[in-house]
Amino acid sequence: MTDSDQLADRMPAVAAVTRAIVAVQSALGCIGLLFLAGLLGTGIGLILFLPSLVMTATLILLVAKWRSRRKWVWIAAITVEVLTVGAQVLPPFLYGVRASDVVNPHLFMAVAVLVLLALRGVRGWFDR
Numbered sequence: 001m002t003d004s005d006q007l008a009d010r011m012p013a014v015a016a017v018t019r020a021i022v023a024v025q026s027a028l029g030c031i032g033l034l035f036l037a038g039l040l041g042t043g044i045g046l047i048l049f050l051p052s053l054v055m056t057a058t059l060i061l062l063v064a065k066w067r068s069r070r071k072w073v074w075i076a077a078i079t080v081e082v083l084t085v086g087a088q089v090l091p092p093f094l095y096g097v098r099a100s101d102v103v104n105p106h107l108f109m110a111v112a113v114l115v116l117l118a119l120r121g122v123r124g125w126f127d128r
Helices: 003-009 013-040 044-068 071-095 105-118 120-125
Strands: none
Touching (some): 013 044, 071 105
């Protein structure tokens, strides 16, 4: 591999920051799963546990495959973050919860990842 090839394959700083935020989201998801597993037990708790498990597993897969530069990784990251924002924003509006209940770290991280993924440098880096 030549120097120009290595330079072309180097992850942009913004993509690295985005990957780090997704890694933090997946770590927090794992911690949340531990709490859900311990608190909810079986039965109906499993129904609440499964969506969190799927989202956390998807985030872990995205972090693992980030350097592959595949377009599907970018699309999946956008999809997961849009679902996260929707899950944080829609229920308060549907059930009349205070607006202050919407603002939380999950929402901030998801919006930050969406903004960073939309940047031309990050979007263009996922070109394979």
